[in-house]
Amino acid sequence: MKQRYHKKTLARRLIRWACLLLLFGQVGRAQEMPFPLDLQLQLFTKILTFDKNLEQRGGDTLRIAVIYQNLYRYSDNTREVFFSAAEEMKLQWISGFPVRILACDLRAAAELREFILDHNIDIIYIAPLRAVPVDALTDISRELGVLSFSGVTDYMKHGVSVGLDIKDDRPKILINQNNARQEGADFSSRLLHLAKIIN
Amino acid sequence: MFKPICKKTVRAKLIIAVSSLIAVISVFIYIYFPLKLERQLLGSMTIKADQISRMIAYGATPALYFEDRDAVNEIFGAALLNEDLEYIQIARRDSSVFAELRRNPEINYSHGEMKKKPIRRRYFTVIREMGYNNQNIGFLHISFSMKSLHEDVELARFHIALISLSVFMFGVLVILAISRILSAPLNRMVETVEKIAAGNLKERANVHTNDEIGFLARQFDIMVDRLVTAYKNLDELNQDLEIRIESRTAALRLSNAQLKSELKERKQVERELSAERVRLMATLSRINEGVITTDVDNNVSVMNRVAAEITGWNEIDAIGKPIGEVFKLPVSADNGATVQDIQVFLKQHDDQENSSHITIVDTESREKELHINVIPIHTLYGEKTGTVFIFHLWINSSGGRDTNLKIFHA
Numbered sequence: 271m272k273q274r275y276h277k278k279t280l281a282r283r284l285i286r287w288a289c290l291l292l293l294f295g296q297v298g299r300a301q302e303m304p305f306p307l308d309l310q311l312q313l314f315t316k317i318l319t320f321d322k323n324l325e326q327r328g329g330d331t332l333r334i335a336v337i338y339q340n341l342y343r344y345s346d347n348t349r350e351v352f353f354s355a356a357e358e359m360k361l362q363w364i365s366g367f368p369v370r371i372l373a374c375d376l377r378a379a380a381e382l383r384e385f386i387l388d389h390n391i392d393i394i395y396i397a398p399l400r401a402v403p404v405d406a407l408t409d410i411s412r413e414l415g416v417l418s419f420s421g422v423t424d425y426m427k428h429g430v431s432v433g434l435d436i437k438d439d440r441p442k443i444l445i446n447q448n449n450a451r452q453e454g455a456d457f458s459s460r461l462l463h464l465a466k467i468i469n
Numbered sequence: 470m471f472k473p474i475c476k477k478t479v480r481a482k483l484i485i486a487v488s489s490l491i492a493v494i495s496v497f498i499y500i501y502f503p504l505k506l507e508r509q510l511l512g513s514m515t516i517k518a519d520q521i522s523r524m525i526a527y528g529a530t531p532a533l534y535f536e537d538r539d540a541v542n543e544i545f546g547a548a549l550l551n552e553d554l555e556y557i558q559i560a561r562r563d564s565s566v567f568a569e570l571r572r573n574p575e576i577n578y579s580h581g582e583m584k585k586k587p588i589r590r591r592y593f594t595v596i597r598e599m600g601y602n603n604q605n606i607g608f609l610h611i612s613f614s615m616k617s618l619h620e621d622v623e624l625a626r627f628h629i630a631l632i633s634l635s636v637f638m639f640g641v642l643v644i645l646a647i648s649r650i651l652s653a654p655l656n657r658m659v660e661t662v663e664k665i666a667a668g669n670l671k672e673r674a675n676v677h678t679n680d681e682i683g684f685l686a687r688q689f690d691i692m693v694d695r696l697v698t699a700y701k702n703l704d705e706l707n708q709d710l711e712i713r714i715e716s717r718t719a720a721l722r723l724s725n726a727q728l729k730s731e732l733k734e735r736k737q738v739e740r741e742l743s744a745e746r747v748r749l750m751a752t753l754s755r756i757n758e759g760v761i762t763t764d765v766d767n768n769v770s771v772m773n774r775v776a777a778e779i780t781g782w783n784e785i786d787a788i789g790k791p792i793g794e795v796f797k798l799p800v801s802a803d804n805g806a807t808v809q810d811i812q813v814f815l816k817q818h819d820d821q822e823n824s825s826h827i828t829i830v831d832t833e834s835r836e837k838e839l840h841i842n843v844i845p846i847h848t849l850y851g852e853k854t855g856t857v858f859i860f861h862l863w864i865n866s867s868g869g870r871d872t873n874l875k876i877f878h879a
């Protein structure tokens with residue numbers, strides 16, 4: 271009887287794990303970042319130089335917030351690699367503005383508003399997130415005029431202004447021009463010419 | 470047109486011809502190379518304008534598409550670094566102007582100049598379509614100033630004109646020198662020919678160059694040497710001929726005198742012979758014997774009257790007739806004559822004196838019996854010159870008379 275119970279328990283556990291794997295497998299694929307983070311950082315800093323409103327946005331310091339989730343390992347890793355890449359790049363200046371990078375451990379979308387306002391954030395980088403609607407985050411960024419970046423291609427569908435993708439083994443810059451304008455960015459046509467425009 | 474040139478000297482002709490050629494070459498250089506340069510510069514300008522317009526269009530197209538005036542200003546700022554770039558206009562598809570740059574606002578950069586030749590225009594204009602995502606979104610109009618190009622061409626034209634002039638001057642100087650070098654031996658030859666034609670055969674060209682003219686002059690000198698030698702030989706021949714003619718004339722005179730003398734002697738001899746002949750004929754005519762003499766061919770040369778009476782022949786007619794014809798024998802004679810045919814008889818007794826009886830038929834067909842003596846006539850040297858026939862009618866003992874034989878020696 272006891273052995274029978276063990277078998278049932280084991281089966282239940284297996285099914286549970288299988289369901290979890292299926293669930294989180296799908297999520298993983300949706301939050302996949304096709305680009306290594308160091309390359310992402312290089313491209314994003316370059317893209318920022320094409321923003322004609324960067325001067326108005328930056329003020330005295332350009333503050334970049336990495337939105338991540340501490341409890342989500344992939345997200346946390348992203349944050350960690352982002353910081354280390356910035357350190358390796360010695361990312362201290364963009365277009366003559368000093369750069370400061372902050373990390374924002376997000377548990378709910380509403381926390382973003384506070385964080386932005388508290389830290390006078392200019393740009394947000396959205397790492398892979400779980401259980402937080404990205405649409406809500408981009409609504410806030412548009413409302414507050416904060417430019418949103420993300421390495422997760424899929425987040426472009428949820429209103430992120432600037433993203434990255436790979437097409438035919440070549441990096442492709444994705445720009446949601448309307449959102450970018452709403453977020454106060456005015457990208458140069460030279461960049462827009464090279465990027466894929468999503469409206 | 471060419472007559473006046475034909476009358477010129479070789480040197481003048483050479484100078485005129487080569488100077489004309491150099492002038493043509495200089496004019497060609499002056500015209501051709503600036504044109505070539507113009508075309509090359511225009512080609513370079515075309516390429517440059519095309520490349521710059523492409524570069525500008527590359528940046529201006531997204532700027533137009535995204536209405537990015539900052540980018541346009543950046544492009545214009547960069548374009549202004551090109552000093553030849555005078556005008557840029559970015560127009561939308563509906564021809565409305567999106568952005569425009571004029572370096573000189575007073576100048577109209579419209580298409581008014583398009584009717585001129587490209588090289589004569591003040592501005593070189595390129596109009597390029599601007600396409601984005603396979604769609605025409607507008608036009609880029611760029612004008613470049615051709616001032617620097619024209620300045621370059623003018624400068625090149627000036628330099629080439631100087632070069633052409635230098636080439637012409639230098640060419641003329643060179644041809645003057647060459648013509649002098651070439652014509653000097655010719656002039657020397659001409660002077661020599663004139664002196665030789667005037668009779669001075671001692672004159673020589675004495676040109677010592679190793680070219681064709683030198684060869685010609687040497688051959689000319691050799692020819693004159695030979696001419697002099699020929700003249701000398703001719704003089705000597707003339708002298709010889711005169712001497713020969715004089716000696717021949719003297720010889721002719723001598724032989725003429727000898728001939729006259731001989732003729733005189735011969736006439737004397739003939740006269741003597743004639744007298745002798747007359748005397749002989751007179752003697753023969755008084756002889757009662759018939760006498761006929763023949764020459765070496767047995768033709769009758771002399772016949773006396775008695776012989777004429779016997780034979781019935783006329784004395785004159787018989788002269789030159791063969792003896793056989795005068796002494797004609799009967800056709801079938803059996804008259805006791807020892808000789809049947811007088812010719813045969815003469816052959817049988819060619820060099821012998823002989824006497825015989827013979828029957829002949831006279832011109833009236835009467836048979837007559839003759840006693841005949843045949844005597845060959847010899848010269849003092851024994852050469853036979855003829856024969857003498859002496860004969861008379863033979864009368865036998867019963868009533869005939871005998872003959873007297875006589876021998877004649879010429």
